[in-house]
């Protein structure tokens with residue numbers, strides 16, 4: 323039984339990771355429930371602390387008392403828009419808390435097996451190189467992207483400079499069960515799912531031709547586990563499906579699966595929206611990972627879950 327800490331473990335991706343690991347590991351979750359939900363983890367046996375990761379004293383005590391083997395750092399203010407409105411506060415969460423944890427581990431020589439930080443495709447910005455490779459230029463355009471990129475570099479460089487077993491990942495558009503649909507900046511598929519179920523109009527920004535690399539959360543969890551347990555290098559991996567689908571095609575596939583016609587209200591493009599996104603996942607495939615949920619099966623699984631709630 324390994325001892326595992328998941329910060330942000332009551333959130334969308336963190337809670338899915340906790341469900342996947344709980345049978346064979348002892349799991350501790352720290353989450354302030356700002357976006358996460360207690361009900362995401364109430365059916366599994368985990369130690370849960372409703373706490374802010376910016377409380378350094380609390381985190382230090384937790385780390386020194388528990389001697390975790392694996393730390394998955396998913397706690398974040400994940401809204402880009404929020405980071406534009408509150409750059410300093412979101413910086414405390416998205417960067418300072420990560421650095422403080424790394425530093426505490428280093429100074430106290432805590433015997434971790436792996437520290438994994440979760441970054442975002444947002445670091446690539448709007449540059450034309452396509453699809454995005456881990457070696458592509460970055461262009462962090464918002465406080466969120468700046469903090470994610472800096473924390474990613476701290477994570478990787480703590481590996482190189484101090485020999486800590488660290489690794490980072492960049493998520494593309496993750497979707498699936500337990501994604502919180504309650505903010506206008508929630509993942510588009512969580513919003514569509516909610517609109518379909520409640521027969522509410524969906525606002526489509528633009529004409530639907532914008533593309534994204536949608537990846538099912540089950541694949542994301544498998545990739546996180548594989549990267550943290552089967553690789554050694556302090557480096558960064560894209561986590562994505564490697565496909566590229568126009569939003570309108572996703573909607574049509576989803577309508578087909580659910581048997582429900584989405585009521586679409588077209589609006590102007592959202593400010594700063596990118597038109598195309600797709601990851602190169604050669605590096606991830608190089609460690610033996612293959613996505614197992616093509617869009618149609620992932621959407622089906624998501625709908626099966628959500629329509630029964």
Ligand code: UD2
Pocket residue numbers: 400401402442443444445494495496506507508509510511513525526527528532534569592595596599
């Ligand atoms: C993702 C991240 C964002 C940032 C960005 C970097 C999510 C939820 N967001 O934004 O944090 O990292 O990548 O590039 O992962 N849309 C609608 N109607 C809605 C909501 C969205 O039409 O109600 C559109 C939106 O304008 C966009 C597409 O759907 O064209 C996807 O939106 P998103 O917010 O799910 O993801 P994205 O890639 O824009």
